[in-house]
Amino acid sequence: MLEIILKRIGMFILVVIASTALVFFMLHSLPGESAEVMAKYIFLGNVELTPSNEAIDIIKEKYDLEKPLFSQYVTWVWNAIHGNMGTSYQTNSPVTEEILIRLPATITLAFVSILLSLLIGIPAGIIAAVKQNSFTDYFCSTISVLGISIPSFWLAILLIYVFSYTLGLTPTMGYGDFKSLILPAVSLGTPASAVIARLMRSSMLEVMRQDYIRTAIGKGLSYRMVILRHALKNTFIPVITIIGLEFGHLLGGTVIIETIFAWPGIGRLLITSITARDIPVIQGCIVFITITYLVINFITDISYSYLDPRIGRSKH
Amino acid sequence: MTLLSIRNLKSYFVTRDGVVKAVNQVSLDIFENETLGLVGESGCGKTVLALSILRLLSENTVVEGKISFKGNDLLRLNEEGMRDIRGKEIAQIFQNPLSSLNPVLTIGLQVSEPFMLHRGMKLSDAWQSAISMLRAAKIPSPAERGKEYPHQFSGGMRQRAMISMGLACNPALILADEPTKGLDVTIQSQIIELMRELVKDRKASMLLITHDLAVAAELCDRIAVMYSGEIVEVSEIKDFLSNPGHPYCRGLLRSLPLNGMEPIPGNSPSLIDVPEGCRFHPRCKYAMERCRNEHPEMYEVGNGRKTRCFLYA
Numbered sequence: 001m002l003e004i005i006l007k008r009i010g011m012f013i014l015v016v017i018a019s020t021a022l023v024f025f026m027l028h029s030l031p032g033e034s035a036e037v038m039a040k041y042i043f044l045g046n047v048e049l050t051p052s053n054e055a056i057d058i059i060k061e062k063y064d065l066e067k068p069l070f071s072q073y074v075t076w077v078w079n080a081i082h083g084n085m086g087t088s089y090q091t092n093s094p095v096t097e098e099i100l101i102r103l104p105a106t107i108t109l110a111f112v113s114i115l116l117s118l119l120i121g122i123p124a125g126i127i128a129a130v131k132q133n134s135f136t137d138y139f140c141s142t143i144s145v146l147g148i149s150i151p152s153f154w155l156a157i158l159l160i161y162v163f164s165y166t167l168g169l170t171p172t173m174g175y176g177d178f179k180s181l182i183l184p185a186v187s188l189g190t191p192a193s194a195v196i197a198r199l200m201r202s203s204m205l206e207v208m209r210q211d212y213i214r215t216a217i218g219k220g221l222s223y224r225m226v227i228l229r230h231a232l233k234n235t236f237i238p239v240i241t242i243i244g245l246e247f248g249h250l251l252g253g254t255v256i257i258e259t260i261f262a263w264p265g266i267g268r269l270l271i272t273s274i275t276a277r278d279i280p281v282i283q284g285c286i287v288f289i290t291i292t293y294l295v296i297n298f299i300t301d302i303s304y305s306y307l308d309p310r311i312g313r314s315k316h
Numbered sequence: 317m318t319l320l321s322i323r324n325l326k327s328y329f330v331t332r333d334g335v336v337k338a339v340n341q342v343s344l345d346i347f348e349n350e351t352l353g354l355v356g357e358s359g360c361g362k363t364v365l366a367l368s369i370l371r372l373l374s375e376n377t378v379v380e381g382k383i384s385f386k387g388n389d390l391l392r393l394n395e396e397g398m399r400d401i402r403g404k405e406i407a408q409i410f411q412n413p414l415s416s417l418n419p420v421l422t423i424g425l426q427v428s429e430p431f432m433l434h435r436g437m438k439l440s441d442a443w444q445s446a447i448s449m450l451r452a453a454k455i456p457s458p459a460e461r462g463k464e465y466p467h468q469f470s471g472g473m474r475q476r477a478m479i480s481m482g483l484a485c486n487p488a489l490i491l492a493d494e495p496t497k498g499l500d501v502t503i504q505s506q507i508i509e510l511m512r513e514l515v516k517d518r519k520a521s522m523l524l525i526t527h528d529l530a531v532a533a534e535l536c537d538r539i540a541v542m543y544s545g546e547i548v549e550v551s552e553i554k555d556f557l558s559n560p561g562h563p564y565c566r567g568l569l570r571s572l573p574l575n576g577m578e579p580i581p582g583n584s585p586s587l588i589d590v591p592e593g594c595r596f597h598p599r600c601k602y603a604m605e606r607c608r609n610e611h612p613e614m615y616e617v618g619n620g621r622k623t624r625c626f627l628y629a
Contacts, residue, residue, distance in 0.1 A: 211415040214372050218410070219481070220403035220433050233420045308420055309465040 012294045016287055017077070023286050024073050027279055035059045037277040038089050063089070076283065085287070086280030090273075095284035098269060102253075105175055106265035109184055109258075110250035116189030117196055117246065124193070125200020126235075130227065132205060140197060147194025153256045156187040160260075173262035184261045188254055192246045199239050207234045237308050244300030251296065252289035319521050320346040320369070320406075320489055325381035327361070327368045334588040338364040340545040342381075343614075346489065351515065351522040353536035353553065355529060355568070357584050361545040362525045363411075366491045369523075370402055385489075404434040407482040411494040413474035417466040423450070423477045424462030430484035446484070453480040454510060472503035476510065483514055490515060490522045496531055508534050529572060533557060541565050544585050544595040547614070548624040561623035563600045594626070602627060 028034060039051035039059045060066050064075065079086060085095035128140035163183060164172040174180045207213065208231060216230040217223075253266030262268075266285055273281035305311045327339035338361040346352050354362050367373045369383055369390065383390040386405065388397065402408075407430075410416040418426060424446050431442035443462070450458035453476040466474055475495060482490055495511065496504040512535055515522050526532055532539055532553065539556050541549040541564065549562045560566045567580035582599040585591055591598055597607040606626050615628040 211410065211412065212418040214367075215408075215410055215416045215481075216418065216429075218370055218372055218402055218408045219430055220399045220401070221429065222399060230418050230421070234418070237420075310419060310467050 008294070008298055012291070015294065016290050019286055019290050020283050021073060023282060024076070024279070025069060027277065027282065028069055034277050034279070035065050038063070041090060041276045080287070085284045088281045089278045090276050090281075095280045098281055099266065099284050099288055102265050102269050105263055106251065106253045106267070108181065109188065109263060109265060110247065112181055112185040113188035113192065113250050114243070114247045116185055117192035118243065120189070121193035121196030122200055124197040126204060126227070128197065128201040129204035129208065141201070144194040144197045147190050148198070150191070152187050152191050153260060155190060156183065156257055156260045159183045159187060175262070175264050184257050184263055187257050188250060192250070195242060195246065196239065199242050200235065203238050204231060204235045207231045210234070233307055237304065240300055240303055240307065244296050248293040248296035251292045253285070317348045318345045319348045319385070321384045322369070323382040323384070325365070325368060325383065326379070327364050327373065328378040330376055330378070336587045337545050337590065338587055339368060342547050344540055344547060344550070346521050346523055348521055349519050350537040351524055351535050353532035353539040354523060354525045354542060355527060355532050355539060356542035357527060359587070360542045360584060361587065362542055363493055365542070366408065366493050366523060366525055369491060370406060370408055371398055372408070403430045403487070404485045405487055406489045406491065407485070407487040409478050409482040409490060409492040409495050411497045413471070413478040414466060416478060417474060419466055422463055422465055423469065427462070427477060427481045427484060430481065434485045446480070449480040449484055450477065452514065453477070455480070471499050472507065475499065475507055479511065479514065483518065486518050486520070488520060490520055491525075492522055493525045494527070496526070496528070504531070511535065529568065541568070544590055545587055546595060546624065548596070549622065551621040552619065555619060555621060561617055561621065561628060562625045563602050563627070564596050
């Protein structure tokens with residue numbers, strides 16, 4: 001176990017360095033001088049106006065933008081190792097603070113969305129597989145194809161139109177109470193539940209064809225017990241990967257849905273920082289998203305070895 | 317006394333290429349306290365015949381006929397009644413124990429299940445019974461090994477676990493489908509010895525499916541030979557070995573290494589498109605005009621022996 005964790009940490013450092021370096025150099029190679037874009041935001045607060053050369057020079061001076069790119073990056077890494085992720089160009093507050101403030105919003109949305117998708121996706125997949133080729137199966141399959149095909153932003157707009165605009169049941173945007181959580185969670189949970197349902201169904205059908213299912217029936221077990229005790233655990237092995245990926249994706253902040261619903265999470269922080277070329281914040285978000293993915297992946301792998309005794313846990 | 321009586325059993329699968337007549341008009345009796353061997357080439361319908369008895373075939377299979385067991389027709393019993401028979405009255409030992417055991421459940425739990433199901437035991441009691449069953453199947457240190465998973469067992473040990481699972485509730489009939497397939501020769505003889513011991517001890521009957529005549533000779537009292545979905549000969553094992561009736565059976569015996577390894581010419585026919593007349597006639601050196609046109613019945617040859625060949629008509 002210790003060896004696995006050390007390996008993970010090593011891999012994690014590599015991935016963080018690679019992803020931040022990539023983002024850093026890409027941001028600097030975008031058209032338009034960074035200092036100019038930043039000056040527009042910081043001094044003028046308006047992107048349409050052109051800042052004076054003086055303003056640009058002040059910015060360059062303050063943020064060390066004169067130095068070569070590579071040394072700028074090294075400085076950033078050095079500071080980050082010491083727990084200093086820099087300060088936001090836009091708000092002048094520390095990047096870690098900017099992220100921590102938005103964390104609760106993103107985590108709440110991610111948890112509720114994944115919970116919703118599991119509550120719908122898993123039973124729907126099981127029922128579709130158990131009643132293969134029945135009306136229920138076709139119904140579940142059709143809905144899940146729709147769920148996968150519909151882009152989440154379109155679903156979000158549709159939901160706003162129906163539930164907020166027409167019926168007036170939910171707020172169109174905002175954050176705070178449970179009501180405002182419903183629409184973003186449904187918009188994110190629907191595609192995820194569709195993916196989970198489809199995979200659950202195909203995995204279940206695959207498992208039900210196995211010899212050990214025939215053995216279980218041959219023992220005299222009822223169909224229900226065969227599913228519950230013999231099929232379900234095997235069915236979850238491939239599904240758990242997708243659940244992990246979906247959850248990692250949600251925890252990393254969902255840019256589009258957070259923007260549509262003005263949800264104050266990581267995704268919206270990232271998008272506003274990108275338009276403002278707020279490089280320290282962008283870097284901070286990238287590090288955060290990378291960590292989240294790696295942690296979720298790690299948890300997925302551990303749950304794997306609990307479901308499937310053939311993997312890991314080298315006791316013998 | 318007849319324990320299980322199969323009459324005119326037909327098991328057909330509908331596939332894209334046509335109807336596969338895996339079992340065609342099979343009638344067979346299994347007596348109490350006997351081991352009946354069912355031999356034949358791969359793909360002749362042996363396994364399908366065994367699976368038809370416990371109704372373990374997929375839903376696209378058409379199974380017709382009559383299977384009488386203790387006053388019930390197994391093909392007409394409801395699902396609940398069937399569950400009381402499976403694992404309790406009739407147990408199946410499957411081929412390929414690695415894929416037939418659930419990879420994510422411990423061996424102990426899988427062997428405990430029949431006890432919980434048919435004896436109403438709690439898990440802790442069932443576990444104890446399972447451990448003693450594993451011990452009876454000569455698995456060393458069964459208490460520890462019971463906590464292990466199938467992939468931690470060797471091939472021979474897995475088959476021992478399968479056997480202890482099948483015999484858990486002292487079934488009256490055991491359907492053993494090639495229990496020694498894929499095992500080393502030395503392990504094979506150990507498994508055969510174990511099965512002989514356990515089955516005779518419990519006074520159970522067994523239908524032993526195999527394509528290995530040597531295994532059948534070791535374990536069986538009687539033998540039934542299947543060819544292309546049909547039974548072609550039923551006989552006491554001694555009579556069969558000394559004087560096989562059907563030309564196919566003569567061929568089978570001559571193809572043994574001991575008897576010169578002379579192969580039967582040709583291939584066994586596809587179960588979709590079976591030959592007219594006697595199904596063996598294209599490969600038979602005794603084939604007559606009649607064999608090409610007429611389908612032979614099972615003819616009595618004496619001493620309870622029956623053969624599906626016009627030579628005995």
